[in-house]
Amino acid sequence: MYSLELELVMKTVLPVLFVFLCACSALKVYGSADEQYRFELQDLAIEKTLWLNRDWINLVHYKPSRASLLSTRSTTYSSFVDDTKFFLAKDGDSKPRDELLATLAAVFNSAELGDSHAQCRFPARLSWLSEQLKIDKHKLPKVECPLYKQWQSMVSVGSAVLVFPAHHLNSPSSMFGHTLLRIDPGAEREHSDWLAYGVNFGANIPAGDNSLLYAYKGLSGGYPGQFIVEPYFKKIQEYNRVENRDIWEYPLNLTARETHRLSTHLWELKDINFDYYFFTENCSYRLLELLEVARPSAELTDDYWLAAIPIDTVRSVINGGFVSAQQYRPSIATQLRYQLQTLGKSLQPLVVSLADNASVAEQEEFLSLSENQQYLLLQAAYNTVRYRRAKKPRDPLSAKQSLALLRAISAYPVHQKEVMPIPVSPENGHQSKRLTITSGREKDSNYSELGFRMAYHSLLDNRYGFLDGAQINMGSMALRHYDDDNVKLERLDLADIFSLTPRSEVFDSLSWRVYGGLERVNSEAERPLAMHISGGAGYAYDFSGSTVYTLLNTRVEHNREFNKALELALGAELGWLYQSQFGAGSIKASGLEFTGSEQRLDVSLEQDITLSVNHSLRFKAQRRWYDHYTASEFSLSYHYFFR
Amino acid sequence: MGRFHGKKMAAIATLAVLPSLAFAVAPGGPDCGWGNMLFKSNSGLGPHLGASLTNGTSGNATFGMSSGTNGCSPNGTLTYGGISLLAQVMDEFSEDVARGEGDALDAIALTLGIDVQDRATFAQLTHDNFSTLFPNENVTAQEVMASIQQVMKNDARLSKYAA
Structure with missing residues (x-):
């Protein structure tokens, strides 16, 4: 029944509609005030050749093709984004002009599209176009964007921090370090670094994929990379605790306008695939692009056509005047090394025997030491167990042992974590x-x-x-x-x-x-x-x-x-x-x-x-x-x- | 085309050297993860070599769209992907409670809605009650949260925060 009706509709109504649409676009008949305004905006954009503006190039992640840098012919573009969802024009990935005009058209689409409406999907583009063309918001369809609003309320972007987990050798990927962003809520909300969000560009991994095959594909661009937003405590656990990497944090001095651009553009990149290349189009390169969108006057990506080594990109951001301070989060291994050094070589065997058996804390050898030494020994013993177990699955015996050590630690008065001397920071x-x-x-x-x-x-x-x-x-x-x-x-x-x-x-x-x-x-x-x-x-x-x-x-x-x-x-x-x-x-x-x-x-x-x-x-x-x-x-x- | 070709060559060249390296150092094999070491955790498996190589994330990437909010949730039910914060930071929280201060302790206090001026009291209270909160290594996050609520209820200053 339904199919019969549908067929009828297809045969009669559609051809008529089709002819009507063709006529419309060919004759540029202004069907409504909306359309009239849309054409006005498009004409103005064409007059201003807006698509050549660096901001637009940044927003759609275009890069001028290399050949055209050498030749005198007109520049051609291709976008780093490898995902049709990201483009509104048919050849939007290579035609900045088409994509801009298509965006201007799409913001006039019916408000019923809701979350998938261009106004909801591309808030940063809309906001930039509005500035450039002085778009009168009242003349645009009023669209509700419940998903975007929900996200904004969760991942509130008040300020951002560039994060550099330093390298360690026991994982080939981290040899050069890594960079990610931490986004903190605005000053109006009470804040804990742990509950902030980490913005990480990485490959999106199919479950159960073979590790080595993955390694190859990861290097050669066989897997798409995406921006992933996760609670920051997971990043601390991953780097500080499992991989034993020290974390360096560089708070950025973005203005309110800049953080707004960052957050709106980040939303545009949700679930969007980029090709991932280990050496060039990697985590660090993508973050530089993000910062260029936030602060269009900055030129951060220009020097990185061959390889984007994370610490080099950190230096670029610092030299670009983005950084106002610095923080250090030592890994478990670094803390442990410091504790062992403070205790001295003679007490190290006692750390090991405590780590193996917490009841050593009841023996004379332990009790004869000063309270400070006892406390440090227990801390070091606990960290030893953590260090040894970091990459292994939980096992009942060491869990029991860890709890016994923590119980022993809890018997001492409240202690502040010892302040470690801060080593020379990697950008230096x-x-x-x-x-x-x-x-x-x-x-x-x-x-x-x-x-x-x-x-x-x-x-x-x-x-x-x-x-x-x-x-x-x-x-x-x-x-x-x-x-x-x-x-x-x-x-x-x-x-x-x-x-x-x-x-x-x-x-x-x-x-x-x-x-x-x-x-x-x-x-x-x-x-x-x-x-x-x-x-x-x-x-x-x-x-x-x-x-x-x-x-x-x-x-x-x-x-x-x-x-x-x-x-x-x-x-x-x-x-x-x-x-x-x-x-x-x-x-x-x-x-x-x-x-x-x-x-x-x-x-x-x-x-x-x-x-x-x-x-x-x-x-x-x-x-x-x-x-x-x-x-x-x-x-x-x-x-x-x-x- | 040339760009991609160059990259593939570089990748292949590097991989000619990497396999021995990869085998030698793959951290802990496919089961390695950052699930809790001390307390049982339901946060799943962590990265393997591939994930690590591309700084990727395996599992559900929610783009921060989890239930709960970035900041305060009045009853301590802040969850990420349906798993409570406490369940995911049990190890760090227990360590902070044993010592009497720390980031995990602050994060939990924040989600319980405890005002800044009462944080030290909260830290002291949980520290003093370490063995009540963590009676054995098989205690669950729900049980720990129930104990926290209980000791807060019995504390003159903190009882107003108890659910």
């Missing part, structure tokens, strides 16, 4: 890129070398602002010129990651290193360019402030002097890394034996001399004993860190 560390000029002598030949590193920090670089024992190098290369030869590629490292964590009673960390790329290998005849992947794992120990480590190493190498295409090597390494008042230094010895029976033994000494945050000198002496080659090499390098 050296810059991410590095240029190196080296002059050296190898065997009987002098050479000069030019090196470049895309990112980020190696163990001998100035440690201030960085995590100790964390080396993360990506995309580093060097060109070398011997006096009697042409300029040749000396080295190309894709990645070089080294995690050196001293073990103690409490921290039973493994140290490890993975690196790979191209490098010249010294030999009698010439120096062939070998391709390799190398890695190792072992233990590091604290040796009165310096670090001694030993690693078992393995290496797969392709070298045209080998008989086989690929050869495997096994070996060991012993090293000593120290900090002096001039800078860091290291002494190390490593040996490798290949399946093809080639042996290599390397002994080296390096000393960095820090001149200032972004400048340093480095001396290196190295002796090699290879099968067909034995010689020494000395070099002096100048490092310049920049962005």
